[in-house]
Amino acid sequence: MGWLATRREFLAQFGAVAAGVSLPRQVWGQPGSGEPQARVVIARDEALQRGSPDEHGETLRKLLDAAVQRLCGVDDSAAAWRKWFRPNERVGIKVNTLGLHTLPVVVDAVVSGLRRAGVPAENIVIWDRFDRELEKAGFKLNRSGLGPRCRGTDAERYGNGYHEKVETSGKVGTCFSRILVDEIDALICVPVLKDHNLAGVSLSMKCFYGAIHNPNKYHDNNCDPYIVDVVSHPLIARKWRLTVLDAVRGQYQGGPGNRREYQWNFGGLLVGTDFVAVDAVGADLIENKRREAGLKSLEADGRPPKHIATAAARGLGVADLNKIERIEL
Numbered sequence: 001m002g003w004l005a006t007r008r009e010f011l012a013q014f015g016a017v018a019a020g021v022s023l024p025r026q027v028w029g030q031p032g033s034g035e036p037q038a039r040v041v042i043a044r045d046e047a048l049q050r051g052s053p054d055e056h057g058e059t060l061r062k063l064l065d066a067a068v069q070r071l072c073g074v075d076d077s078a079a080a081w082r083k084w085f086r087p088n089e090r091v092g093i094k095v096n097t098l099g100l101h102t103l104p105v106v107v108d109a110v111v112s113g114l115r116r117a118g119v120p121a122e123n124i125v126i127w128d129r130f131d132r133e134l135e136k137a138g139f140k141l142n143r144s145g146l147g148p149r150c151r152g153t154d155a156e157r158y159g160n161g162y163h164e165k166v167e168t169s170g171k172v173g174t175c176f177s178r179i180l181v182d183e184i185d186a187l188i189c190v191p192v193l194k195d196h197n198l199a200g201v202s203l204s205m206k207c208f209y210g211a212i213h214n215p216n217k218y219h220d221n222n223c224d225p226y227i228v229d230v231v232s233h234p235l236i237a238r239k240w241r242l243t244v245l246d247a248v249r250g251q252y253q254g255g256p257g258n259r260r261e262y263q264w265n266f267g268g269l270l271v272g273t274d275f276v277a278v279d280a281v282g283a284d285l286i287e288n289k290r291r292e293a294g295l296k297s298l299e300a301d302g303r304p305p306k307h308i309a310t311a312a313a314r315g316l317g318v319a320d321l322n323k324i325e326r327i328e329l
Contacts, residue, residue, distance in 0.1 A: 009297045032128040038277035038318035041067040042247075043329040044268030053103050053248050060269070061109040063329065064244065067271040068113065070327050081117035083188055084241045084273075090233040092184035093237075096191045096207045097128045098257040100263065101137035106246045107190055116186075124148040127179045129210045153177040153211075162213040170229030174212040180235055187239040189275065193250035193266060193282055199223040199287055200298040200305030203254045204243045205231050224271050228314060231275070237316070243278045245270035252289040256280045264289060276317025279308050284321055 001182035043063040048056055065077035072083045085091055091114055095102035107126055114124055122145050128134055131141055131152040142150045162175040163182075180187075189204045196202040198219050205227050209215035218226035231237060247270055253262035266285070272278040283305050287297060298304055312319035 005326075037320075037323040038272070038274040039071060039325045039327060040270055040272040040274070040277050040281045041070050041327045041329060042268060042270055042281070043067040044266070046267060048248050049265040053105050057105050060106055060248075061112050063269055064106075064113060064271065067269060068242075071169075071271060071273065072329065075112070077151045078116040081113045081134035082285060085114055085117045085119055087118035087120065087123075089119065089185040090183060091119055091186045091188065093124065093126045094187060094189045094191075094207055094211065095126060095128050095134075095137070095139070096202070096210065097130075097133035097137040097139070099258045100192050100194045100212070100249065100251045101258075102190050102192055102246050102250055104138045104140075106244065106248065106269070107139075110188055110190060110244055121147045122149070125179060125183055126150040127177070128152055131275055132153050141266050150186055153167065153179055153181075167233060167235070169233040172212075172226055172229040172233075174214055174230070176213075176233075176235050177211045180211050180239075181274055184239060187236065188242045188244060189240065190244050193247040193251055193285065194269070195247055195255040195286055195290075196223075196300070196303070196305075197255060198303055199227065200303040200309060201279065201308075203245060203282045204275045205279055205289070205307060205311060208236055211236065211267075221324045222303055222306055224307040224308045228311045228316070231311070232314065232316065239274060241273065243272055243275045245278055245282055247282070247285070250286065252286050252293065253295060259279060274317040276308060276311045276319050279305075279311075280319045281324060281326060282323060283308060291319065 043066060045059050045062055045063055047059050069077055069256040072080050074080045093107055093110055111124055126148060129152055134152055137151050161178050163178050166173055166175055191204045191207040194202050199222055204308050208230050247266045247268045250265050250266045251263045269279050270282055308319045318324055
């Protein structure tokens, strides 16, 4: 029988709680109170809309620090990062390197935050499916353990990087990446603001199709409920602490492939601890851009991102935009 974690189970069973990590509240208002129940920080800077993203590393670091400070209500960036991560933990940064990819300069800002929280560089691993996709996206591979590591699940040979045990969750039966299973205590997801030709959007939850050995099996019915089944598994749900959605560039049509004619410079980051809320806000930004471009809504185009509502219905987070507090920096 599959294991479907609710938000209550997630918080109660989170290993970090037992270890003494002070986690910010995921829910801010009370159900039925009319108050926002989740918080997403949208941090933007006009400079990010100009030139190469690689020119703006310091801007991104400052934006991300400001976002995590606002998210948990502290004035010091190092203290804000320590709300989620302890120096003795091994932290995995899950990126998306398919099509319009996570920018390495955004990941550099995440690594900087972790380092200020006291996480040793060798305790950080940047990962996705394949070495070749990481390299194509501009990441420098590093398996040495000196500095943050960066490698694909299938670093040695195809199919070798997955755990041999088949895990079940809902309708999904799969083998998870050995990196996720054996090398990570805490997760940060750094996906991209882009649409998807089947799921509607490819944001933080869809990013974890890159953690299983057989994602090709789970694309029917707009990938619903399969995306939620994957992220509900405790190997992901118990470890997932923070989402930093790379919205320096966005894509509103033609995803997940890289279609430059449908991309725009949003110039920012979406940051939150409620991954459902982050995806809901990201999907709304894509819908608004599609409307501006004269395109159909995702639903009218036959690919509604219904996995976001499914995740909320299972208690994994908040999908109702009226119950999400958007904090714009």
